[in-house]
Amino acid sequence: LAKTTQPISMDSYEGQEVNITCSHNNIATNDYITWYQQFPSQGPRFIIQGYKTKVTNEVASLFIPADRKSSTLSLPRVSLSDTAVYYCLVGDDYGQNFVFGPGTRLSVLP
């Protein structure tokens, strides 16, 4: 089972780009990478998912190097409302893409 490692916390300022890296050295061939965002007292919300290279949507970008042993969630020009916990999940069709680790607590400062 691929296990993920993320920084426990990060600080940023409004308007900056934030990059959160997740390590998953044991990622398997069929595994894909999914990121969620959670605000206090709310359930997590899907941000982005990818398998390799780069994926971009209206909220974020996900960079995955060729060896897929890590991934980086990029949030462009963060605002105070991006203060949340960000989770990286790795798994395939049959497991662990629903098991959350401790996540990264992002604090955006004015």
Place this chain on the structure above:
Amino acid sequence: DSGVTQTPKHLITATGQRVTLRCSPRSGDLSVYWYQQSLDQGLQFLIQYYNGEERAKGNILERFSAQQFPDLHSELNLSSLELGDSALYFCASSASGLAVLGGDTGELFFGEGSRLTVL
């Protein structure tokens, strides 16, 4: 609005009691997941059901049980409650519980949670 409905939103009870939390998944979603989140803690995966059958089990205590009914709604039963069971309990649903590469992402849709306080 994720489309996942959880009831009750808040529940206060005493130690030793039993409670039932209910979850209605998004229309058409076959998989339901239960999570426990204590104050300032991470999301602890408890159990997953797919179309009425238990599919995966996490760190769910023996005092806890769950089931998914034919109409796909699910209930989480917590018995012999202890102070440490006080937490937010989230239910999530996904379309199939399977994520086909390039197709269904297996995205989880979470409800607003049920906040349980054990006194």
